Amino acid sequence: MKSNRWDDAYARRARDEKWLARSVYKLQEIDSRFKLMRRGSRVLDLGCYPGSWCQYALGKVGPGGDVVGIDLKRPTHLTSHRFRFIQADVMALEIQWLVREISLRDLVMSDLAPPTSGIRAADESRSLALAERAAEIGGALLKNGGQFLCKIFEGGDLNPFKAEVSSRFRQVRLFRPKATRKRSREVYLIGEEFRD
Numbered sequence: 001m002k003s004n005r006w007d008d009a010y011a012r013r014a015r016d017e018k019w020l021a022r023s024v025y026k027l028q029e030i031d032s033r034f035k036l037m038r039r040g041s042r043v044l045d046l047g048c049y050p051g052s053w054c055q056y057a058l059g060k061v062g063p064g065g066d067v068v069g070i071d072l073k074r075p076t077h078l079t080s081h082r083f084r085f086i087q088a089d090v091m092a093l094e095i096q097w098l099v100r101e102i103s104l105r106d107l108v109m110s111d112l113a114p115p116t117s118g119i120r121a122a123d124e125s126r127s128l129a130l131a132e133r134a135a136e137i138g139g140a141l142l143k144n145g146g147q148f149l150c151k152i153f154e155g156g157d158l159n160p161f162k163a164e165v166s167s168r169f170r171q172v173r174l175f176r177p178k179a180t181r182k183r184s185r186e187v188y189l190i191g192e193e194f195r196d
């Protein structure tokens with residue numbers, strides 16, 4: 001098969017190892033460094049399609065935990081009874097409905113990404129809006145002491161966003177995993193120990 005520019009070593013490895021997307025290697029690296037989840041954890045995954053982060057989380061949390069995923073698109077290869085999918089636009093989702101519908105979470109993670117336009121300022125501001133929404137959902141759904149992980153594009157508003165999130169967590173850090181594509185401007189924000 002002819003390879004294209006997206007068909008890099010991580011993508012090939014993901015196919016060989018039966019992961020649903022190469023992005024799993026970013027979560028794997030972040031989790032091994034920041035210890036985001038453990039057996040029994042309850043996880044919420046925002047922007048979960050095609051499902052590699054959920055796949056990873058289901059393996060990590062084991063039979064005592066569960067994973068809820070939200071996306072515009074339904075992942076078709078996740079069948080575990082410990083996985084619940086909610087098809088929704090996170091920007092329109094009623095947060096109080098979600099609070100009634102699922103239990104509080106040990107980890108809220110977001111790999112939400114807007115379709116990129118190539119116009120830098122527009123892409124940054126759409127990414128920021130999704131990250132702010134993820135933080136708002138995390139604020140409503142996280143247990144005291146819970147963890148938060150969120151993708152955001154680097155840009156002018158990253159530092160104010162980090163400062164805003166910092167007031168709710170013991171510590172907030174930024175991290176760029178090795179599997180991030182060289183030309184990508186994405187970075188991950190990790191909030192440790194949510195203060196309710």
Ligand SMILES: C[S@@+](CC[C@H](N)C(=O)[O-])C[C@H]1O[C@@H](n2cnc3c(N)ncnc32)[C@H](O)[C@@H]1O
Nearest residue numbers: 047049050051052053071072089090111112113
């Ligand atoms: C990079 S992909 C996530 C990949 C996923 N972490 C995995 O490992 O399979 C980003 C996802 O965000 C979703 N998304 C973007 N905007 C959204 C919105 N407003 N509401 C819900 N999902 C959204 C897209 O549909 C897309 O599936």
